[in-house]
Amino acid sequence: MPLRTETGEPGATLLHTDDGTPLARLRLRDDDGTLLAERVRPLPGADLAQVAAQARRDLAGRRLTTPDDALARALVDGGLRLRRAATDMRHYLAELPPLPALPDGWTLRAGGWDDDLAEGLAAAYGAGHPDGPWQDGDTKEIRGMFERGEPVPPLAQACARVVGPDGRSAGHVLCAGPVPWTEDECAWILNLGVAPRAQGLGLGRALLVHAMHGSRAAGLPRLGLEVADSNHARRLYDSVGFQVRARALSVDLPPLG
Structure with a gap:
């Protein structure tokens, strides 16, 4: 065979x-x-x-x-057709940047999902996003993680929502770990996004650094992610010390016949 x-x-x-x-x-x-x-x-x-x-x-x-x-x-x-081209990155959590101060009126809350996040991420992941537009299936998958721990449970210490002065969620970071699809022991960022109405305030960096500190507090030595080619978030990951581990390219192979 x-x-x-x-x-x-x-x-x-x-x-x-x-x-x-x-x-x-x-x-x-x-x-x-x-x-x-x-x-x-x-x-x-x-x-x-x-x-x-x-x-x-x-x-x-x-x-x-x-x-x-x-x-x-x-x-x-x-x-x-090349389905996705991305870079697999890791941050080794021995040394971490300090948690950034948030703008006045903004706070980090426990991870979770609500209608404000669904609306904000649908706007952030528009048709021109390297990972494609936000789908109903994305919301269903995240709800499944928080409600049933499927397909993997969230890593509570590393997850967070950022909430504005109006009390509405405007972005989040969703982590799990350790995860079965990596060969090394690490936490993994499944989703990090900020609604367009809240971009430019440093909230993405605050969420990312929170995930790094939370992953280390959970006893994991590394934090991993994949970032699609042409995604501007790559600059953020580089700036806080993520290192390239490998390329990650995917192709759907058609069935025979």
């Missing part, structure tokens, strides 16, 4: 040619009905066109993610 479990590394799978030549290392996962082939890494010396062709056949119907730009290009050159 072209897909074989790799001995000595739990959860790892090798993609082979039909004659048994190993081509790439990856992990298979089902994320609430979305079949994933994660962290696909061609082995040294493997022909990328052959890896792409074998993946299209033996991983058909899955969402492939890879840190390898050249493999992503080979799949795109073969007629597929």
Whole structure:
């Protein structure tokens, strides 16, 4: 079989040619009905066109993610669409910047979800956002986390809402951790956003630094995130000391037939 479990590394799978030549290392996962082939890494010396062709056949119907730009290009050159291009980043929490002071009348509250946040994030994630417009499914997923702990529970110490002088939520940071999709032990930022009406006040930085302090207080050594190419938030992450870990590119592989 072209897909074989790799001995000595739990959860790892090798993609082979039909004659048994190993081509790439990856992990298979089902994320609430979305079949994933994660962290696909061609082995040294493997022909990328052959890896792409074998993946299209033996991983058909899955969402492939890879840190390898050249493999992503080979799949795109073969007629597929790059679904998302992002950078996987980490902050090592041994040293942290101080918590910024908030503007007068603004406060940080416990994490949670309300209609004001839904309205504000829908405005912040417009049609031109690198991650696309806010969807009803995004709200449903966040509500599920807070109400049922699904698909992962929030990390309470690292989550927060920012509330304005009018008492309305204007942004939040949502964290979980440790999370099953990373190989290292870390907290993870699932969503960080500020409504357009409250942008330019330093609230995004305050939420981010709160998440860093909260993750460390929860006993986690690192805080991770993915930031899409062309997302202006990348400048904020760089400015507080996040470091590049890997590229994160995804392509949906069509089903056979």
